[in-house]
Amino acid sequence: xxxxxxxxxxxxxxxxxxxxxxxxxxxxxxxxxxxxxxxxxxxxxxxxxxxxxxxxxxxxxxxxxxxxxxxxxxxxxxxxxxxxxxxxxxxxxxxxxxxxxxxxxxxxxxxxxxxxxxxxxxxxxxxxxxxxxxxxxxxxxxxxxxxxxxxxxxxxxxxxxxxxxxxxxxxxxxxxxxxxxxxxxxxxxxxxxxxxxxxxxxxxxxxxxxxxxxxxxxxxxxxxxxxxxxxxxxxxxxxxxxxxxxxxxxxxxxxxxxxxxxxxxxxxxxxxxxxxxxxxxxxxxxxxxxxxxxxxxxxxxxxxxxxxxxxxxxxxxxxxxxxxxxxxxxxxxxxxxxxxxxxxxxxxxxxxxxxxxxxxxxxxxxxxxxxxxxxxxxxxxxxxxxxxxxxxxxxxxxxxxxxxxxxxxxxxxxxxxxxxxxxxxxxxxxxxxxxxxxxxxxxxxxxxxxxxxxxxxxxxxxxxxxxxxxxxxxxxxxxxxxxxxxxxxxxxxxxxxxxxxxxxxxxxxxxxxxxxxxxxxxxxxxxxxxxxxxxxxxxxxxxxxxxxxxxxxxxxxx
Amino acid sequence: xxxxxxxxxxxxxxxxxxxxxxxxxxxxxxxxxxxxxxxxxxxxxxxxxxxxxxxxxxxxxxxxxxxxxxxxxxxxxxxxxxxxxxxxxxxxxxxxxxxxxxxxxxxxxxxxxxxxxxxxxxxxxxxxxxxxxxxxxxxxxxxxxxxxxxxxxxxxxxxxxxxxxxxxxxxxxxxxxxxxxxxxxxxxxxxxxxxxxxxxxxxxxxxxxxxxxxxxxxxxxxxxxxxxxxxxxxxxxxxxxxxxxxxxxxxxxxxxxxxxxxxxxxxxxxxxxxxxxxxxxxxxxxxxxxxxxxxxxxxxxxxxxxxx
Numbered sequence: 001x002x003x004x005x006x007x008x009x010x011x012x013x014x015x016x017x018x019x020x021x022x023x024x025x026x027x028x029x030x031x032x033x034x035x036x037x038x039x040x041x042x043x044x045x046x047x048x049x050x051x052x053x054x055x056x057x058x059x060x061x062x063x064x065x066x067x068x069x070x071x072x073x074x075x076x077x078x079x080x081x082x083x084x085x086x087x088x089x090x091x092x093x094x095x096x097x098x099x100x101x102x103x104x105x106x107x108x109x110x111x112x113x114x115x116x117x118x119x120x121x122x123x124x125x126x127x128x129x130x131x132x133x134x135x136x137x138x139x140x141x142x143x144x145x146x147x148x149x150x151x152x153x154x155x156x157x158x159x160x161x162x163x164x165x166x167x168x169x170x171x172x173x174x175x176x177x178x179x180x181x182x183x184x185x186x187x188x189x190x191x192x193x194x195x196x197x198x199x200x201x202x203x204x205x206x207x208x209x210x211x212x213x214x215x216x217x218x219x220x221x222x223x224x225x226x227x228x229x230x231x232x233x234x235x236x237x238x239x240x241x242x243x244x245x246x247x248x249x250x251x252x253x254x255x256x257x258x259x260x261x262x263x264x265x266x267x268x269x270x271x272x273x274x275x276x277x278x279x280x281x282x283x284x285x286x287x288x289x290x291x292x293x294x295x296x297x298x299x300x301x302x303x304x305x306x307x308x309x310x311x312x313x314x315x316x317x318x319x320x321x322x323x324x325x326x327x328x329x330x331x332x333x334x335x336x337x338x339x340x341x342x343x344x345x346x347x348x349x350x351x352x353x354x355x356x357x358x359x360x361x362x363x364x365x366x367x368x369x370x371x372x373x374x375x376x377x378x379x380x381x382x383x384x385x386x387x388x389x390x391x392x393x394x395x396x397x398x399x400x401x402x403x404x405x406x407x408x409x410x411x412x413x414x415x416x417x418x419x420x421x422x423x424x425x426x427x428x429x430x431x432x433x434x435x436x437x438x439x440x441x442x443x444x445x446x447x448x449x450x451x452x453x454x455x456x457x458x459x460x461x462x463x464x465x466x467x468x469x470x471x472x473x474x475x476x477x478x479x480x481x482x483x484x485x486x487x488x489x490x491x492x493x494x495x496x497x498x499x500x501x502x503x504x505x506x507x508x509x510x511x512x513x514x515x516x517x518x519x520x521x522x523x524x525x526x527x528x529x530x531x532x533x534x535x536x537x538x539x540x541x542x543x544x545x546x547x548x549x550x551x552x553x554x555x556x557x558x
Numbered sequence: 559x560x561x562x563x564x565x566x567x568x569x570x571x572x573x574x575x576x577x578x579x580x581x582x583x584x585x586x587x588x589x590x591x592x593x594x595x596x597x598x599x600x601x602x603x604x605x606x607x608x609x610x611x612x613x614x615x616x617x618x619x620x621x622x623x624x625x626x627x628x629x630x631x632x633x634x635x636x637x638x639x640x641x642x643x644x645x646x647x648x649x650x651x652x653x654x655x656x657x658x659x660x661x662x663x664x665x666x667x668x669x670x671x672x673x674x675x676x677x678x679x680x681x682x683x684x685x686x687x688x689x690x691x692x693x694x695x696x697x698x699x700x701x702x703x704x705x706x707x708x709x710x711x712x713x714x715x716x717x718x719x720x721x722x723x724x725x726x727x728x729x730x731x732x733x734x735x736x737x738x739x740x741x742x743x744x745x746x747x748x749x750x751x752x753x754x755x756x757x758x759x760x761x762x763x764x765x766x767x768x769x770x771x772x773x774x775x776x777x778x779x780x781x782x783x784x785x786x787x788x789x790x791x792x793x794x795x796x797x798x799x800x801x802x803x804x805x806x807x808x809x810x811x812x813x814x815x816x817x818x819x820x821x822x823x824x825x826x827x828x829x830x831x832x833x834x835x836x837x838x839x840x841x842x843x844x845x846x847x848x849x850x851x852x853x854x855x856x857x858x859x860x861x862x863x864x865x866x
Contacts, residue, residue: 062594063640070594145610147595150603164603216641238642238650239813240724264723266811270706271722278714278721438590438826441597459598475600 051259051557053538054281056266060239064219066204067139067146072549075201079548080244080261081227083251084205085113085132085183085198090542090554092461094195098127098205098228099183108190108499109158113198115181119251121207122227129177131205137163137170138211139202152202152459156194158186190498193462200460200547230256230553241265257556273533282535282557288344288410291531299536302346304529306355306545307457308466311418311523315480317450319399325390326520329451330376331383333421335526342417343410345531350524351376353466353512358458358545362501368463372509375516376524380424387425398427402450404443407434415453418525422451444478453525458546463508464494470515481521486514566850570843577839578832582624585831586617592637592826611637613828624832633836634829638822644833648815652837654724655807655814659799661734666741667792673742674749679776681754689746696743702805705736709809722811733810737802741795748791752784786857793849797842 061073066082069075079087085102089095099113119127139149140163150164158174174186187194197203207226214224222233222242230252231244241264246256264281266272272284286294294300313320313329320326335349348356351374359368391397403422405415412434419430430451435443443449456476458465468474471490472482489511497504515521534541537558542551590596592613593604608614612623627634633644673689680686712732713721719731756762757780765775804816815834822830 060639062638065640068640142606142610145607147593147599147603147607150606151595151598154603165606218641220642237813238639238647239818264811265813266722267808267817268811271709271809271811274709274714274721275723278717280721280723436589436824438588438596438824442589444597445601476597 051257053258053261053552053555053557055261055263055283056272056275056281056285057241057263058265058267058285060265061236061242064225064233066135066201066206067144067149069201070148076548076550077233077242077244077263078201078204079199079229079544080231080552081225081229081233081247082204083119083127083229084200084203085115086195087199087229087553088196088542088544088547088551090540090551092542092544094199097199099198102195108192109187111185111187111194113183113185115183116251117181119228120249121210122232122247122249123207123210124249125207125209126180127205127207127228128180129183130180131207132183132203133173133175133177134208134211135204135206136175137173138206140164140173141170142166146202148202152197152200155188156191156197158188160188189494192498192501192504193460193464196461196546231258231261239265252553256553258552261552276533276535282538284533286345286531286533288342291344291346294531294533297533299533301532301534302529303532303543304346304348304355304357304527305457305549306358307455307528308350308353308355309453309455309525309528310350310353311525312444312449312452312454312479313520313522314447314450314452314478316447317401319390319394319396319401320450321480322390322394323520324386324393325399326523328383328387328390328425329422330516330520330523331379331386332424333418333523333525334378334380335524336378338414338417338421339526342413343526346529347526348529350526352516352524353470353522354463354508355458355466355527359461359463361505368505368509368512372512375513383424384426387428391427396427398429400429400431403430403432404440404449404452405432405434406440406453407436411453418453447478447480455528461545463505463512464490467508467511467515468494470521479521481519483514483519486511486519489514563847563851566847570840570847573843574836574839578625578628578836579621581832581835582621583617585828586620588823588826590826592828594638594825628832628836633833636830637827638825638830644829647818647830648833648837651813651815651818654812655800655803655816658730658733658737658806658812658814659796659803661730662737662799663741663792663796665734666738667745667788667795669738670742670745671749671788673746674751675753675776675781677746677750678753678757678780686750690750693743693746693750696739697747699739701736701740701802702809704739705732705806705809708732708736722809724810724812729810729812733806733812736809737799737806740798740802744791744795745788748788749784752787753780756780756783782856786853789849789852789856792852793845796845800838800841 057073059073061077062071063069063074064078066078069078083097085097085099086094087097098115098119100116102111102113104111115127115129117126121127136153136157138144139146140153140160142164150161153160154164155161159168159172162168163170163173174188176184178184205228210226211218217224219225222236225233227233227247228250230247230250232247233242234245235243241262243263244261246259247253250256266275269285269287269290272281273286273290275281276284311329313326315321339347339349352369352372354368354372356369357367360366361368361371391399403415403419405411415432415434419432422428422430440452444452444454456466456469468490469476470481471477471487489507493504493507497507516524539556539558541555542553543549544551591604591608593599593607596604599607605614612620615623624634636642636644636647639647673692677686677689709721709732712718720729723729762775762779765779770778800816803814804820806812807814807816818830819834819838822834
């Protein structure tokens with residue numbers, strides 16, 4: 001009896017061990033042939049001197065379906081495997097890809113793209129104009145459930161919004177294949193930045209036959225994916241990573257030097273740094289605490305992004321409805337010490353509503369930021385004076401305002417810093433509320449906030465992507481700001497001046513001044529940058545302001 | 559015995575049903591939508607996409623639909639990973655988590671028991687102090703700190719094991735050790751205390767008086783009795799490991815389920831929230847059941863079946 005019980009105990013333990021073993025084997029056939037895998041690992045790292053790039057991403061790829069993609073990781077790998085009409089080159093300017101060139105009608109509404117005839121999908125099918133028609137129709141089709149489809153195409157391609165709203169059949173979309181290699185696009189209104197848009201993920205072509213045959217499995221595994229770009233997926237393990245290899249049938253394969261890109265999902269920066277230091281990866285991102293340690297390293301690099309962060313000020317709040325109060329808030333914040341001490345990752349102080357190095361004047365080629373200069377400055381004394389004026393105008397002595405911030409570690413530090421800065425204004429109390437991102441969005445939509453730490457990244461390379469949102473009742477305005485002068489400048493830029501690049505640009509310059517300087521709608525905080533360690537043997541990786549963050553097409557290893 | 563197990567399984571189903579119901583309604587209180595580009599879409603556009611996923615139905619209707627599918631074993635389709643089935647995601651990701659969890663549990667408790675045993679046998683001796691110190695250290699150092707130290711020194715500096723990532727059994731070594739530290743400390747402490755108590759009781763003195771040698775007494779009479787309280791803490795410990803894996807998985811880049819659970823809540827990925835919650839709940843109940851059965855094996859006094 002006693003013996004039997006002990007036996008049972010041993011049995012249970014053995015069973016749990018067996019469970020442990022089989023669960024491991026289940027997942028990635030690691031348990032059974034561990035030795036072999038070890039060999040593989042060795043091969044990979046010894047292949048470093050060859051054209052193999054080892055990278056990390058901090059998140060999995062949510063989807064490789066171009067119509068469904070919404071985030072940076074998805075757009076990155078869509079961009080590495082798929083060519084659109086145009087793609088962004090090393091200088092981040094659009095260069096011909098599937099389109100050889102295009103003509104624009106005089107009214108700017110009809111774009112005719114002439115496609116190259118030597119581009120093929122990785123299953124051998126030619127890339128034709130129909131692939132674009134299908135992809136764009138699919139993106140706005142309400143049955144697809146795409147988020148970026150209606151967002152990116154709506155208001156640009158003729159009928160896109162009506163189709164997305166289910167009022168018009170998808171066939172009415174302003175895109176047509178006149179023959180296999182000619183694509184006719186009808187725009188809703190002249191859109192000068194349309195060329196750069198065609199490089200964006202949502203506008204990438206899809207092979208209709210392949211997508212429909214794969215059905216619900218499309219883009220879920222490496223073998224239900226198709227590529228027409230520099231690289232193609234050969235392996236994809238959810239949660240773990242993926243492998244891309246050079247697409248030998250790519251139309252421009254001669255200019256692609258990398259043979260393989262291995263990507264592992266690594267979420268912790270410290271783990272990334274350790275992997276980098278042990279030579280297993282060629283690049284790692286650095287968070288603030290690591291920057292000081294590596295700043296002097298030759299492999300240290302800072303990549304500026306065109307993403308802006310700012311304080312949104314709800315003008316439905318009595319205090320914030322006062323322009324002097326808003327100006328005082330703009331002026332009291334010391335941005336330089338904020339980016340130096342809190343962020344410490346190469347981010348630069350925000351001084352307007354258009355980032356540095358984002359767009360340049362069509363004639364003089366001068367950067368937007370250079371022309372308009374710093375529209376906000378830090379001046380604590382003037383801030384106090386403006387604040388006193390505001391208090392007088394409002395007839396108050398003390399003020400209390402809410403502050404909606406994020407719940408991540410960095411944003412908490414940042415929000416604490418800003419609270420201290422703002423409270424330098426005499427008699428001002430700031431109540432910080434740290435909420436999850438989703439809740440912040442909800443409260444933004446409901447305009448249920450006073451001050452809000454918010455940010456915006458561009459969807460296309462044009463000042464409009466930043467400035468258009470502040471027009472009266474703009475979907476993302478949500479500050480209660482409404483200025484006829486501002487509205488008319490933006491409307492004019494997108495309408496009458498659409499084909500007059502210089503005047504149009506002047507309008508944007510003027511509009512930004514009104515927005516930031518005169519009306520103090522937002523208080524710019526910083527323009528984000530990311531600090532990296534990059535293996536010095538890696539050359540010619542392009543950095544893009546939108547879509548795929550990095551361009552590996554021309555990259556090579558020395 | 560069979561009757562008891564059947565009864566417990568019925569309870570399991572009822573509990574799962576209640577958990578599913580509560581989670582479903584609680585989840586609907588989460589702010590925001592499952593849309594990933596909600597900040598870019600107008601409210602009308604959002605409504606159209608939400609309707610496509612049946613999220614415009616009244617919550618009770620959504621609940622009914624979900625439960626009907628659940629009974630048929632269909633956990634639905636993830637929102638953050640378009641078109642990917644929740645069941646597939648969980649099955650894909652659970653392997654690594656279970657593997658390091660079980661390994662840590664086994665390594666931790668066995669080593670911990672040995673350590674506790676040594677302490678008890680050499681009570682107040684050098685070995686006792688040494689292992690008590692180890693146990694206190696193991697319990698007070700958070701596993702992520704330990705994991706970080708391990709990763710840097712053993713991984714980067716010594717190069718004995720892979721720094722992170724997944725693939726071979728070598729990759730599981732450091733996550734397992736990091737995770738095993740806590741159960742090791744707990745097991746050692748319990749084992750030591752219990753052994754000391756047991757060894758002081760009358761029946762041990764009797765056994766000794768009858769001429770059983772010291773080690774015979776320790777292993778035949780002592781350990782078995784000391785195990786009972788230890789088994790009690792094993793359950794909660796195993797549950798603790800499930801949450802502990804989250805941090806360890808992140809540090810060693812293990813493609814496990816822990817992180818998915820948290821992320822699904824942050825992104826309002828309703829089907830994954832439900833799927834992982836139910837899965838963890840099921841696992842929890844199962845562990846409790848196994849522990850209850852183990853009691854009977856170890857201690858005849860708490861044998862559960864009536865007629866045996």
